[in-house]
Amino acid sequence: MAFRCDLIIRDATILDGTGAPRFQGDVAVEGDRIRAVGDLSSASGAREVIATGRALAPGFIDAHTHDDRAVLCGPACQHCKVSQGVTSVVVGNCGVSLAPLRVSKRPIPPLDLLGDESWFTLGSFAEYADALGRNPTNVNTLAFCGHMSLRVEAMDGDVYRAANDREIAQMQSRLREALQQGAAGFTTGLYYPPNAQAPTDEVIAVGEALAEVGGIYMTHMRDEADGVLDSIRETLRIGRETRAEVVISHHKCSMPENFGRSTDTLALIDRMGQDQPVAFDVYPYPAGSTVLMPDRLRQDVPVQITWSVPHPEQAGRNLDDIARDWGVTRKAAAEKLLPAGAIYFQMDEADVRRIMAHPRSMIGSDGIPHDAKPHPRLWGTFPRVLGHYVRDVGLFSLETAVHKMTGRTAQVFGIPDRGTIRPGAFADLVLFDSTTIRDMATYADPTAQSLGVEEVWTNGESVFAAGDITGAAPGRFIANPRRAA
Ligand code: ZN
Ligand code: CU
Secondary structure, eight states: OOOEEEEEEEEEEEOOSSSOOOEEEEEEEETTEEEEEEOOTTOEEEEEEEOTTOEEEEOEEESSOOOTTGGGSOGGGGHHHHTTTEEEEEESGGGOOSSSEEOSSOOOTTGGGGOOGGGOEEOSHHHHHHHHHHSOOSSEEEEOEEHHHHHHHHTTTOOSSOOOHHHHHHHHHHHHHHHHTTOOEEEEETTSHHHHTSOHHHHHHHHHHHHHHOOEEEEEOSOSSTTHHHHHHHHHHHHHHTTOOEEETTOOOOSGGGTTTHHHHHHHHHHHTTTSOEEEEEOSSSOEEEEOOGGGOOTTSOEEEEEESSOGGGTTSBHHHHHHHHTSOHHHHHHHHOSEEEEEOOOOHHHHHHHHHSTTEEEOOOOOTTOSSOOTHHHHHHHIIIIIIIIISOSSOHHHHHHHHTHHHHHHHTOTTOSSOSTTSBOOEEEEOTTTOBOOOOSSSTTOOOBSEEEEEETTEEEEETTEEOOOOOOOEEOOTTOOO
């Protein structure tokens, strides 16, 4: 096969994203697509990269992010992601989406993890897609519509109750419109106080739009602690009634008394998953992060502050230390810090590993991009899986790890032509050294860049090389893949 193309990456160890065994070969790129894979010694490229000894994988898909706003502020805002090899992000998680919602005062938590009122200016999903087109970035975006954003609008901010029929009808029609305009599905965050009073029937009624237009139901479940099994049953019921495929967000068993229960949750998911499609994402750390909630603090769960509006100087510090310095109780200190965000050390390492190793899992960072001292998952998730969990711990093979970051994720979300290396697929690619790749971000130094990622291409364009972003912004909006034709 003699031909000329834009780029050939030669003699790489190819992990094609399907989970199949690695093989040596060349990959040719023409424009935004992969043209050929194999022995391409008779072809030539305008640029050729010799990749001997390095791994080449499909660009990673971050299955769970809160990057709704970060994808609107240019390539530098996704430095944390492309430096890990990420080329696509899934936004709008946990019921929190930037669109469709306009607000005039600071949005209630956790909506405010996306920013203050100045960011909530997009009254429809069409406007969101349009904003992405006008402010291009270096990753592709698959966007969901959040229940909480719909509630704040339909209930005019009065959200600490169940919605009435008129409000439900409005949410349903807004969701229908969003799905038609490109939203990939509907997310909820029933755990959070502003949504916890939404009964299952409210979610099903709003989610009716999923059955009509097509889309996925994805959820931060009502309870990830004592009631986790009931929450899984509720989630799967919502999926059945709305005829939607289900994704359980950041699956975990929270709080010390629930350590070890992932054996039961995974068995339940597998049993119910015989009759309906269900997947979950997971991040590779035994600590979570979200807004600071003083009413939910526990003495046996250490807390580290990630940001605080009135006390920005306390970001990165342990809540107990702050309380001691201030001479007040933990709860009083937390109340003084509001609005604020926190890291909660509330999981068991054995559960994290069991959930990650399960065949239904996908890797999602759940990184929170605008925090002053974020959870290290924002900068470290993907190299942590490939370095720490594959190479150091031996939890699963490199092929399996890459699959959970690429082919499996593309399949679960139905993303066309991404997540695998094959002729005709989009040229989203990451070149890395599997012997040195490593996360450097820690709880103390959370924005340290990972090591071992050499170059990253999105839609055929180099977006990360020589340890830095290139400034190119070839990312695209991926319109609802499940929308019925
Ligand atoms: Zn969440
Ligand atoms: Cu989340």
